[in-house]
Amino acid sequence: MGLMEKLFGRDWGIHPDDHKRPAADAVTRTMPVPERLFVSLSQHLGAPARPVVLVGQKVRKGERLADPQGAVSAAIHAPTSGTITAIGEIPAPHPSGLPVLAITLEADGLDAWADLEGLNDPFLLPPAEISKKVAEAGVVGLGGATFPAALKLSLSEKAKVTTLVMNGGECEPYLSCDDRLMRDSAAAIVDGIGLMLHATGATQALVGIEDNKPEAIAAMQQAAAAQPHIRICPVPARYPMGSEKQLVQELTGHEIPADGRPGDVGVVVHNVGTAWAVHQAIRFGRPLVARLITVNGGCVAQPGNIMVPLGTLVEEVLAFAGGLNSAPARLVMGGPMMGMSLPQARVPVVKGSSGILALSAAEVAERTEEPCIRCATCVGACPMGLLPLDMARHIQANDLKGAVKTGLKDCIACGCCAYVCPAHIPLVQYFSHAKGELSAQEREKLRQESNRKLAQSRAQRLEREAREKAEAAARRKAERAAQAAATPESQAPSNLPAPQGATA
């Protein structure tokens, strides 16, 4: 094993059955706009967007519905033309089933675009202009993390990155939307990559595509043939190859430091879907209002990839895809490894939805948990080189500090550990829980600090008010004395003795 590791590197990650075909080979379909769309205001990482439309207002496709607010946020646009009928809470596409603010848009059936204009020669403009236009289009990372793309572009321009890594890994089983997009619109993606290179100031682009997508690799190679600074790099298929840290290490050989960012090794990572959205935004001025979604899983009658307007309900997408063969044991948004289990199907599609999976009972395979035998299979599978079994023990004992010391903050929540565990221990669920707990504690600490500041400022206010009162009283007394001196006899205060008990 030692020699093998030296020769071939550590055998991290897992090789699950990918279930990508036949969905990946089915022709892409475009879903017609449904009667009503529910456009969530929290479709991106960061603060929710602030609505700028009113109920009853008519909008055209691509018009802005909500402005970004705060440092990290993204604009949201109308996915079709129609009338705003409500702005209120709807169930969020989230495992908690908690509500989220959303704009309800009743489609008028015309699907008429607003007057949009692309940039004629974007390469003559300064990089900041490209980022601005991308921000106006509300583009976010389409790989799943939904980080506002414009922010990443401008930050990497400031950080002087040299390499743009394009993530076409799509290592999650079942998903094939990036694969399909690369096959269908390779030229648009390559153009988007060129624009992103210009916006970031990077000199080369490395497009990492897993070698289980030969058609996508061929299409991309053909599209990028004329541009030597855009290199298509097939990478071995293995989960989680599409994780930022793993892909950067595979393509550039640089390891991103713990709690560091790709910028620390001169790299910025974007998804190939984001490049397509950037192409649309810059060349045609079209905001991100629809995305390609993989509909897959054992219960789906006709699995495939569908271009869906954002805000369409999951149940409508499933119906359009051909309906379900049987009731799914689990409904998942995203991939089966890192996606979110949905408690119900009446939730809208958002910018980060890469797939909708209706998994059958056989695929879900609920298994009973058994005690850990410390076999360390999870240690071998962990792509970050952590000790999942020890971290989970700490978290079981509510020892979050111990878990952090064992490397909890480096965990990318890929789920390899839980996948390989022969005792079926929900390891990654422990880590997700602990990360949530940690951020809750962090928030609590910030709250306590602000409380202390508030209490101090109140004390200062009371002091100031008392002082001002005393000063005002002294002033009035002086004024009265002056008055008394001016008119000694007529208006002098009477010299009666002070009433008993009213001592100064």
Place this chain on the structure above:
Amino acid sequence: MIAAILSLTILGAALGLILGIAGRFLAVESNPFVDEVEALLPGTNCGQCGFPGCSGAAAAIAAGSAPASCCPPGGKTTAVAIAEKMGLALDLAAVADTGPKLATIAEDLCIGCCRCIKNCPTDAILGAPKQIHNVLKEACTGCSACIDHCPTEALVMQPVPITLQHWVMPKPLAA
């Protein structure tokens, strides 16, 4: 006259010097724990612990006469932090932490008397005489100091609603 001034000056200087030296050498060392524990407490001096303000509670905790979990608005987080600082074992089950709470005002009951405003340690209540008051959620620490001062029971403590931003994945049930 001069003799009196001179003698008093000398006396004053000598006594001052002695006091100064005594203060340096016979100083009563304040417990550094008290300051450190006080830094962990919310600092709003709401008085729910029964001690005169947060410094009083910190002194009692440091002296061992109050448990680490004596601060109701601080909740579990504060209790754990203090227990760690003091090196105490903490029985978390004893901490009555029902989660963070916020004061809310029932607008149909509020008569605009301003009594709650005067008692809020963080100036989190907004209002004017004979105007309906409101609680600024961001500034309310959930200390419930205002509750008893409301003559119409319009003030109620309510749990902070869980939102998508605050949701934490539940811990898996141990097998």
